[in-house]
Amino acid sequence: xxxxxxxxxxxxxxxxxxxxxxxxxxxxxxxxxxxxxxxxxxxxxxxxxxxxxxxxxxxxxxxxxxxxxxxxxxxxxxxxxxxxxxxxxxxxxxxxxxxxxxxxxxxxx
Numbered sequence: 535x536x537x538x539x540x541x542x543x544x545x546x547x548x549x550x551x552x553x554x555x556x557x558x559x560x561x562x563x564x565x566x567x568x569x570x571x572x573x574x575x576x577x578x579x580x581x582x583x584x585x586x587x588x589x590x591x592x593x594x595x596x597x598x599x600x601x602x603x604x605x606x607x608x609x610x611x612x613x614x615x616x617x618x619x620x621x622x623x624x625x626x627x628x629x630x631x632x633x634x635x636x637x638x639x640x641x642x643x
Contacts, residue, residue, distance in 0.1 A: 535578040536569035541590060545581070548588045548614070555616075557638050564612055564639045568592060578604065581612070586628040588614035588639075610643035 538545050552558040568579040571594060582591040590612045595604040613630045615622035615637060622632030622640075630642055 535574055536565060537578055537580040541581045541583055544583055544590070548590075551588050552639075555637075560638050564641060567641065568594075568612065572596075577607065584611060584613070586611075586613060586630070587618060589628065608643060610641060612639055613642050614639050 548561065549558060552561040568581075571577065571579060576597045578595050580593045580595060582593070584591045591609065592612060593609050594607045596607045597603070598605045611630065613628055615628060615630070615632055617637075619625045619628035619630075621635035621637055622628070622630065623635070624631040632640060
């Protein structure tokens, strides 16, 4: 399950931005991957704001104890790279590195 309740407005903006640069399909594929990760009945992915433009932090949580109690399994980011961060060079504002220069959203843990 993908919980976007904390970032609905920001996600709407990111989708609109993705439409303008022709990468909406890629963004939706990354969101779908986070949604389906592991066993959806026992895990969920919660999206949060990130300081980098069009990017999100996430916490992958798993059910603990079977009584609707969740604990963080691991954390990461759904990071947008493009001209603003020299295509993933580690530059501000994303401050995240890709192996090859890229434009688009990448899941980074």
